Amino acid sequence: MQTLYDHPLSGNCHKVRLLLSMLGLTYRSEFVDVPNEAHHAPWFGRINPLRQIPVLEDEGTLMCDSQAILTYLSHRHAPQWLGDTPETQGYVVQWLSFAANEIGNSLQPARLYYLLGEKVDIEAVSAKGRRVLEVLDAHLADREWLAAARPTIADLACVPYVALAREGHLPLDDYPHVIAWIARIVALPGYISMPGLPPMAN
Amino acid sequence: MQTLYDHPLSGNCHKVRLLLSMLGLTYRSEFVDVPNEAHHAPWFGRINPLRQIPVLEDEGTLMCDSQAILTYLSHRHAPQWLGDTPETQGYVVQWLSFAANEIGNSLQPARLYYLLGEKVDIEAVSAKGRRVLEVLDAHLADREWLAAARPTIADLACVPYVALAREGHLPLDDYPHVIAWIARIVALPGYISMPGLPPMAN
Structure with missing residues (x-):
């Protein structure tokens, strides 16, 4: 049985929960109380020196970073989620980088600012978030x-913080192609919700 | 013949130049004058809406993001650079995320601050840079x-900005394992230098 070090309100954790659910894999969720600094405890530093969730523990293998966990699970169980040509495999990583850097430094901190009062330059982060949404909307x-x-892990890596953008006061109304893409993901077999995300279709 | 949209002082471009050289692939370098804002010209926005270099153009395929280009080239020419088990393939992406986010938002902007006077919160970015070096040193x-x-593309994705850290006023003296790792990369067949990086061994 694999263990996911997890928090129900983390979009990064939700990327992994989405793929686990879509692949029909069972796992144990180990709650890490990040808002109360549990990830700064010594035991967690031994699991992930970067002190980030999620972490997946699978038969002794510790995998950190949501993008890496999606990659690992796909290689083990469902390589069709990784792309099947050098081009699509490259494009997948292009969007994994986009999730880790561009989204991770815009939509994600904007949400943390409004939800948890995290100290961020909200003007800069919001402007970056709008740019992220424009790029996505044009691409889609x-x-x-x-x-x-x-669908590939690129979609799963990008969708949570995009679909949660409203919680960072970045509504999606001006991005119709992004809205349609989220609806397609919601309609995928195995889609699961989290607070702030659309409910399962039917 | 592939084309690399390139700048000689860009560490992100150098990741790609390293792999192209190690694989013995020929390419045409197309100079993009980023310090003089060439990446904000309309023609470049059509190549990469994120307005970042490098971009690789290969028989009509446009691949943006240095991590994605490394992945694409390895899938096409040398899959041994991607890891050969789900675990190592996952770990590779873990370090690609680390290169895109943790390094890309610490060592990279610290260098741009001192080289080009780029506006960054230098205290915050330097502290993050020291943390990045600590994590790498412990891991290595x-x-x-x-x-x-x-060696995998994880090493190539992380090494340029780490080896250039001194230009961001973050010397490596306290990180002996990082220094030894850089020396191992310098000793690899096909290693090439750039201004600020160690010269080729012999």
Whole structure:
């Protein structure tokens, strides 16, 4: 049984919960009380020196970083989620970097500012967030999925903080292609929700 | 013939130049004058809406993001650079995320602050940079390479801005394992230098 070091309100954790659910994999969720600094305890530093969740523990393997966990699980169980040509495999990583850096330093901290009062330069972060949404909306204008003709881990890595953008006071109304893409992900078999995300379709 | 949209002082471009050289691939370098804002010209926005270099153009495929380009080139020419088990493939992406986010938001902007006077919170960025170097040094204390028993694109993605840290006033003297790892990369066949990096061994 694999263990996910997890928090129900973390979008990074939700990326992994989405794939675990879509692949039908069972796991144990180990609650890490990040808002109360549990990730700064010594025991957690031994699991992830970067002190970030999620971490996946699978038969003695510790995998940190949500993008890496998505990659690991796909290689183990469902390589079709990784792209099937050098081009699509490259595009997948392009959007994994986008999730880790561009989204992770805009939509994600904007949400933490309004939800938890985290100290961030909210003007700069919001402007960056709008730019992220513009880039995504333009990219999705003539595509169903970010990196290939089918959903990949690129979509799962990007969707949580995009779909949660409203909690960072960045509503999606001006980004119709982003809204349609979120709806396609919600309609995928195995989609699960979290507070702030759309409920399961039916 | 592939084209790399390139700048000689960019560490992100150098990640790609390193792999192209190690794989013995020829390419045309297209100079993009980033310090003089060439990446904000309309023509470049059509190549990369994020307005970042490097971009690789290969037989009509445009690949943006240095981590994605490393992935694409490895899938096409040298999959041994990607790891060969789900674990090592996951670890590779763990360090690609680390390069895109943790290094890209610490050592990289610290260098731009001192080289180009870029507006950054230099205190915050330097503290983050020291933390990045600590994490790397601890990780490399009992390992030769970041993600596997052999060099992978994880090493190439992380090494330029680490080896250039001194230009961001973050000297490496306190990180002996990082210094030894850089020396191992310098000794790899096909290693090439750039201003600020160690010269080729012999």
